[in-house]
Amino acid sequence: MNDHPDLRLSRREFMRLSAAGVLTGASVPWFESLASAAVKRPRGKSCILLWMDGGPSQQHTFDPKPGGEFKSVPTAVPGIHIVEQLPKLARCMKDMSIIRSMSTEINDHYDAKYYLHTGYKRAPAFEHPAVGCIASSQISIPEGDLPGFVTIDAGNDKGNGGRFYRSVPAYLGPQHAPLAVQSPDRGLENLRNDSADLDARLALLARGEARFAEERPLPAVAAKQAAYERAVRLMRSSRARAFDLDEEPDWLRDAYGRHRFGQSCLLARRMIEAGVSFVEVFHRGWDDHEGAARRIHARAPWMDAGMSMLIRDLKMRGMLDDTLVVWMGEFGRSPGDGGGHFCKAWSTVWAGGGINTGIVVGKTTESGKNAGAAVEERPVSAPDYIATLCTVLGVDPRQEVMAPGNRPMPLADKKATIIKELIA
Amino acid sequence: MKRPVSRVLRVLLACSLAGAFPAVGAPGEKSAAAGADPVAKIESAGGAVRRIAKGSDALEVDFQFGGAAVTDDHLGVLPALGPVQVLRLKNTRITDAGLAHVGSLKGLKRLHLDGTAITDAGLKHLAGLKELESLNLFGTGITDAGVDALRALPKLRQVFIWQTDISPAAVARLRKDAPGLEVIPDPEAERERAESIGSVSKSALASAEAALAQAKKDVNELAPQAAQLKQSFEAAKALADKAKAKAADARKQADEDARRIEPAVKDAEAAARRAAAATGDAALAAQAQEKARLVAELRERAEKSRQAGDVAKAEDDQARKAFDEARSRSDKAGRAKRVLEQAEVAVASARERVDAATSDAVPLSRAAAEPRSVQKAISNQ
Numbered sequence A: 001m002n003d004h005p006d007l008r009l010s011r012r013e014f015m016r017l018s019a020a021g022v023l024t025g026a027s028v029p030w031f032e033s034l035a036s037a038a039v040k041r042p043r044g045k046s047c048i049l050l051w052m053d054g055g056p057s058q059q060h061t062f063d064p065k066p067g068g069e070f071k072s073v074p075t076a077v078p079g080i081h082i083v084e085q086l087p088k089l090a091r092c093m094k095d096m097s098i099i100r101s102m103s104t105e106i107n108d109h110y111d112a113k114y115y116l117h118t119g120y121k122r123a124p125a126f127e128h129p130a131v132g133c134i135a136s137s138q139i140s141i142p143e144g145d146l147p148g149f150v151t152i153d154a155g156n157d158k159g160n161g162g163r164f165y166r167s168v169p170a171y172l173g174p175q176h177a178p179l180a181v182q183s184p185d186r187g188l189e190n191l192r193n194d195s196a197d198l199d200a201r202l203a204l205l206a207r208g209e210a211r212f213a214e215e216r217p218l219p220a221v222a223a224k225q226a227a228y229e230r231a232v233r234l235m236r237s238s239r240a241r242a243f244d245l246d247e248e249p250d251w252l253r254d255a256y257g258r259h260r261f262g263q264s265c266l267l268a269r270r271m272i273e274a275g276v277s278f279v280e281v282f283h284r285g286w287d288d289h290e291g292a293a294r295r296i297h298a299r300a301p302w303m304d305a306g307m308s309m310l311i312r313d314l315k316m317r318g319m320l321d322d323t324l325v326v327w328m329g330e331f332g333r334s335p336g337d338g339g340g341h342f343c344k345a346w347s348t349v350w351a352g353g354g355i356n357t358g359i360v361v362g363k364t365t366e367s368g369k370n371a372g373a374a375v376e377e378r379p380v381s382a383p384d385y386i387a388t389l390c391t392v393l394g395v396d397p398r399q400e401v402m403a404p405g406n407r408p409m410p411l412a413d414k415k416a417t418i419i420k421e422l423i424a
Numbered sequence B: 001m002k003r004p005v006s007r008v009l010r011v012l013l014a015c016s017l018a019g020a021f022p023a024v025g026a027p028g029e030k031s032a033a034a035g036a037d038p039v040a041k042i043e044s045a046g047g048a049v050r051r052i053a054k055g056s057d058a059l060e061v062d063f064q065f066g067g068a069a070v071t072d073d074h075l076g077v078l079p080a081l082g083p084v085q086v087l088r089l090k091n092t093r094i095t096d097a098g099l100a101h102v103g104s105l106k107g108l109k110r111l112h113l114d115g116t117a118i119t120d121a122g123l124k125h126l127a128g129l130k131e132l133e134s135l136n137l138f139g140t141g142i143t144d145a146g147v148d149a150l151r152a153l154p155k156l157r158q159v160f161i162w163q164t165d166i167s168p169a170a171v172a173r174l175r176k177d178a179p180g181l182e183v184i185p186d187p188e189a190e191r192e193r194a195e196s197i198g199s200v201s202k203s204a205l206a207s208a209e210a211a212l213a214q215a216k217k218d219v220n221e222l223a224p225q226a227a228q229l230k231q232s233f234e235a236a237k238a239l240a241d242k243a244k245a246k247a248a249d250a251r252k253q254a255d256e257d258a259r260r261i262e263p264a265v266k267d268a269e270a271a272a273r274r275a276a277a278a279t280g281d282a283a284l285a286a287q288a289q290e291k292a293r294l295v296a297e298l299r300e301r302a303e304k305s306r307q308a309g310d311v312a313k314a315e316d317d318q319a320r321k322a323f324d325e326a327r328s329r330s331d332k333a334g335r336a337k338r339v340l341e342q343a344e345v346a347v348a349s350a351r352e353r354v355d356a357a358t359s360d361a362v363p364l365s366r367a368a369a370e371p372r373s374v375q376k377a378i379s380n381q
Helices: A011-019 A109-118 A131-139 A198-215 A219-236 A238-243 A250-256 A260-274 A292-316 A382-392 B002-020 B038-044 B096-102 B120-128 B144-150 B168-177 B187-221 B223-277 B282-355 B372-380
Strands: A046-053 A072-074 A081-083 A096-102 A149-156 A179-181 A278-284 A323-328 A346-352 A375-377 A400-403 A407-410 B048-051 B059-062 B084-088 B110-112 B134-136 B158-160 B182-184
Touching (some): A046 A260, A109 A131, A109 A382, A131 A149, A198 A219, A219 A238, A238 A260, A250 A260, A260 A278, A292 A323, B096 B120, B120 B144, B144 B168, B187 B223, B223 B282
Parallel strands (some): A149 A179, A149 A278, B059 B084, B084 B110, B110 B134, B134 B158
Antiparallel strands (some): A096 A346, A323 A346
16 A cells, blocks of 8 residues: 555654644644544645745745845844845744745646646646645535635736636535635625525525436536535525625734735635635736836735735634645746746745744755756655645545546655655 | 555554544444444534544544534533543633533643633633643633633643733743743734834835935936947947957967968978988988978967967957947946836835834734724724
């Protein structure tokens, strides 16, 4: 059963992890639930993915270079520097880790978005499940009022950045498709239950739907029904209040920043508190072909405020150890002004989730005219990243799910190596 | 084949664990003893029980999504469950009375009481939790009086006190008495954080403003000369190209001249040998002399063309330098407006950061953190 040596944690390692104590060993993988029948929530972790669509520049954020356009400044962790444009995040460095050695092969927007969301390269006539859907299928509360996976649109700067990738559950089942929130301010306004005869109307609808499904047992019909049932359940649930940002005090909304991104981060925290397992906040427009400096100058204040406040808010509520926050895009930007796509050497940031924080994993070249053009230490592939994310959430990435054509597919590619630096 | 095998192993593992800890209950046992089974009781209130890790008998009991369905009654089953290390009671309806049961979980390491109605009196029940490492009191009514109870917990390393009624003075005292204890948030650390962000933002603004001043200068001084600078850049380019061609020619000539020396030397040596063999042959001797003279001449010519090559190269280098300078000035003039725009964005962004440096200095106490509607009601009066 253990024929993938890099993913294997021995029994001794497990013992060591748990002996390390509850605080330091908060990331102990693969919880075992003792639930008798219906497992309520097999694991206790959740994740917020901050997706900077289009590919954010690493040298204008978390991997500054000498002589670069942005000045590099110290953080709360001695020896780790990031750009001066992110002073609030710099003070959160003890709760974050930077992976500077992402190396992911694909420079095309859509294919890279697919690769970094699924851990698999796009293939003809085959769809792989997105990581949010994996989390929903593995660690969410089955039959809960809330979906296991929610996406929040945090707006966009400009139109480009390639076709937008939508998370698909594929063979995990339609119930794991994300619930899409179009804007953090509006929440679920279309889901308000204002109608007195709603139950009667829904019953009528259900009868019609049942007959239709009986006659046409197709996946699309099941998917629509799953979405519908979920929406109705949510509409009736007191937990739907989680979508209403007006319940938050003004001072906290200010602290997150009065920008769609900050408010989306705040909504994401509310989702996690209400029991959602995976929230993806995406902001589009990071495809800075005319150079990243000017655009990131303008974005840095709200990104700094929103992301740092999310980390602090989770921390002060005692939720950070159980909530992994990941910041990334589908690739980075070319060295220098960041005008081009660059998949060879780029950065992601991980916070919370019980991982080891206050560290930098990997290294890119430091000197020369093309500083940062290559990974010098510890390259991290897309499958490595997905397998590590699964492990941190308590999901065994080797676990196989039956895909179409009786094809057992592991959740993460078998070639994956876990980033052990991040895990206990 | 792999999948069924691994499943069988997993089932076997589960069975062996269940055998080792019968109190916990194994899958399928629920129906046999529904009423008495503590796991079933916990699940009936929306809770979950899990092992902390494979190969460990330590348990985590998670009620955080059970909400109002979870009461003190559900805590009564915990002592019978096994070694509970983590207990999550966030936003449940438990009270001080229920904490009496929690106080008997001697192996408890992590306890979440956030958002519950517990009070200072309830915390007294926790005095026996000698293993407790982390305690979450976020959003509870705990006051300075409750802080005393924390001193009885020898292994406590982390306590969450945001939005409670604990005063900064009590936090300062606690920090002094228990130096290993992390108080989150710590008013002192929050103050330092705000100061650091403020000073970093201010110095970043200063350097952004300096860059803006330079950019303005370039726009005022260089930009008007852009056309002229472009012309001189083009002229410099023509000169540089010419110098480059000249240097290349000179180099070629020098190489060619140098190449001609070796065969001439060989030729002269052969003639010298022939003259030496035939002593007295005046013609051969004259021939050898002539060839030796030719070698000397070629050497002289090669030396001259090498010098000419060096001169041409120096001229080329100079022209290249002048060209680079002209180009950089011309580029700078051409880019000046763009650089200025960028510098303006940078200053605006830096100013935004200075203004917002303290925007996340959030209220720490519960009283100051009242939600918006309440605050509005007060300010309208």
